[in-house]
Amino acid sequence: MTDQEQLHRQLIDRMVIGGSLRTEPWRRAAAAVPRHEFLRGGYFRHVAGPRFHTAWEPVQAGDPDWLEGCYTDVSLVTQIAGTIVPEDIRGPITREPTSSSTLPSLVLRMLEDLQVEDVHKVLEIGTGTGYSTALLCARLGAGNVTSIEYDPAVASRARATLGHLRTYPTLVTGDGLSGHGEDAPYDRVIATCGVRTVPMAWVEQTRPGGLILATVGGWLGSSELARLTVHEDGTASGPLLGGAVSFMLARPHTPPPLGLLPDLDDGKERETTIGTEVLENWTSRFVVQLAVPNAQRVTLERNGRAEEVLVDVGTGSWAAVYAEGGRWLVRQGGPEPLWDAAEEQYGRWCAAGAPALEEFTVTVTHGGQFTCW
CATH class of the missing domain: 3.30.160 (Double Stranded RNA Binding Domain)
Structure with a gap:
């Protein structure tokens, strides 16, 4: 067994023990998809920055700890400031991350929570590195998977990696918030980015009885995974699943620059x-x-x-x-x-007794999104 195979097996075992990988079909899919292939361009790891700022330094393929990092159950930053990838720099950088490879246990937990069946068509919002896309293809077949990526450079790298692995889902570069009506209706929609509100386009492109799994949150930085069922009347509703799930917000949902602060001595x-x-x-x-x-x-x-x-x-x-x-x-x-x-x-x-977030319900209609407990 090679080092890569051993590290891969150890990661799968940890996810099984941790409860994120719960069923045999997804276990087979996880075993079939090598995460390191999606990180050959390297990744950034967190380091102490100047004056308490968060800093990131590149780890390149071939570095002594690169492979082990690929099979660690953590999220790995793959892009900084919208354009910068690991090969672009040689030292720490203090800009904000804009793309990442999500920790595998969360990816598999969400795929399990998606409750797919073998014949289901799935729309994925946020291709990212392509790792979760490959997992969906391994489970359902590439012909049942459509994935959308907003960033053209990120989409191009994912397409190349998936092609290298001879995996050919429908890949779309564009605004995932609009979905992809050409392949609709879908049985399942899953978002690997955060949203402030679930777009009505996702509801409209999901068949009645289908599920939408998305992380809903906002600009104060708290978010939760919601699983919505689409109804015959064109609305969708469902519970929060708990677990303090956090993703980078979809870029059209990111907050505007603060600019100059108001006079805080007024008011x-x-x-x-x-x-x-x-x-x-x-x-x-x-x-x-x-x-x-x-x-x-x-x-x-x-x-x-x-x-x-x-x-x-x-x-x-x-x-x-x-x-x-x-x-x-x-x-x-x-x-x-x-x-x-x-x-x-x-x-x-x-x-109301300070109910847990799992007791909250999210409802999406043409009139807006409503959350209650």
Whole structure:
């Protein structure tokens, strides 16, 4: 057995023991797809950056620890700042990741949660490296798989790797939020990017009774996996599955630049019933995010204290929350009092017994997306 085969087998064993790989058909698919083939262009690993910034350094194919890294159950960054790949640089870089190979246990967990059957047609949103696409092809046959990638360079690399492995699904370069109507209807739709709202195009392109599996979240950075069933009336609904699942947002859903911050010494100040702890906890942040879906979060040191600031670029509304004299205070400005909305939503959730995210239901209609517990 080669080193690669041993590492591959060990990864599969860990996923079986961990519970992400649960059924024999997906176990066979995982065994048939070598992850390292999709990472021959290298990847970036996290290193300590200057002044506490996150930094990334390239790991190239042929480096001593490259192969072992390929079969580690972690997400591996494959693109930085929209264009930079590992072969482009030789030292650390502090820009933001824009594409990655998701940790295999999450990929397989989602594919298991997709509840496919042998005859199903699947639309995948976000080809990425092509690893999850190859898994779908190994399980269902390439003729039943359509995959869309937004980034042309990423799509080109995935197409080349899949071709090298003699795997030929329908690959589309374009906006995955619009789906791919030419091959519709699909039995299943799965998104390997995060979305703020599930696009109606996905619902329309899924047959009644079909499933959509997507990570829904927002600009405060809390997200969850939702499994929606498409209904005869053209709507879709279903539960959150839990597990604090996080993906990079689809690029059209990424937040706008913050630009210059508003004058945080302006506005009205009052005492608040909730403090910044609601933004630190994953579940309560998801709840707050539902109330202020267009707000972004900034942490600042001002006047000798830490302030958590929410800013809605579109409306110009803002709220700064901080502790003073044993109390939580908030100062707000702009047309919409953001923290008032957060307080009200959080209070309703607490009054309902603080239900777990698995008790939430997401509904998508032509009128919009609604989340309730």
